[in-house]
Amino acid sequence: MNSKELIESGTLELYVFGKLSEEENKEVVSMAKNHPEVQEEILAIEQAVINLSQSVAPHLSVTNYEKIRKKLLAKNDAISINRKPSWTNYAGWAAAAVFVIGFGLQYFKLDESKATIDKLATEKSIMQESIVDLEFEKQEAEKVLAIVRDNNNIQVALGGQEIAPNAYAKAYYNKETKEVYIDASGLPIPPEGKVYQVWGLKLEPLTPKSIGLLENFTANNTKVFKVDKAEDAEAFGITLEPAGGSVSPTLEQLYTLGKV
Known part of the structure; x- marks a missing residue:
């Protein structure tokens, strides 16, 4: 050779x-x-x-x-x-270099595209969660509006008492169905280990009956709570009680009171 x-x-x-x-x-x-x-x-x-x-x-x-x-x-x-x-000596190596560099660029672009897709998927998930939250809030707001607009509901103003003169609440009482909704937006957040308890009252003689607790107070954005039915209630009161509620109201902790 x-x-x-x-x-x-x-x-x-x-x-x-x-x-x-x-x-x-x-x-x-x-x-x-x-x-x-x-x-x-x-x-x-x-x-x-x-x-x-x-x-x-x-x-x-x-x-x-x-x-x-x-x-x-x-x-x-x-x-x-x-x-x-001579340039001819490098032709093969130049082609190999172009291939390697081109492949690297394509891999980089593919990796970049994958990162973009992952980011968009995360943003989509967050957006979907926000839409669900907004839909839930919308439904809750519609429920509140339905309660307020119901002509069969009597609005009872519950004024602040000695322990909390600036506190207030509203009771929406349907005398036909006996259903009761409490708007507690005027009450302060209860201390840890405490809960608001709602009482349906008969005045003569004074007879209180517990009709429910305003639990998960902070988590309730509307601060509108449905409590138990009240048979022929003549007034409503809200007291602050230990978690789990009390058998009878603690009058020293009476926050609001209102007559039907």
Whole structure:
């Protein structure tokens, strides 16, 4: 095999990448010593590999880069030729570099697209939760409006008492169905371990009957509570009681009171 055939055979590329047998390596070294064009081709291939490594892996440290460079250049003892290699020598390597860089860009774009899709999915989930919350609030508001607008409901104003003169509440009492709704928006948030208890009262003689607790006070955004039915109530009162309620009202903790 002459030098031209050797150059065109692709054997020199395999030599640079260390893929030849020991015997084949000796043959290439011998040809390189006797044929300067073979030596130039080897140097051109090695330089192209170094340039490609540098262009597609810019994060490679200087120390590692130099180790690779020295290892490649130390594979033979030939003197470097300053003649600029032909562009045809680099055509294959340039194509490989373009492919690698193009593949990297596509992977980056794919990863970026996935992140965008994940972000949009999260935003969609949050938006759906907000829509559900708004729908729930709308339904609660519609219930309150229905109670207020019902002509069968009597509105009973419950004024603040000595312990809380600024407190107030409203009772919506349907004398036909005996249903009672309490608007407690004028009551302060109960202390921890305490709960408001609603009483239906008969006045003569004074007879209180518990008709429910205003539980989960803070969580109720409308502060409108449905309590138990009140049979022929003549007044309503709200006291502050220990959690779980009391058998009879604690009059020292009477917050609001109103007559039907």
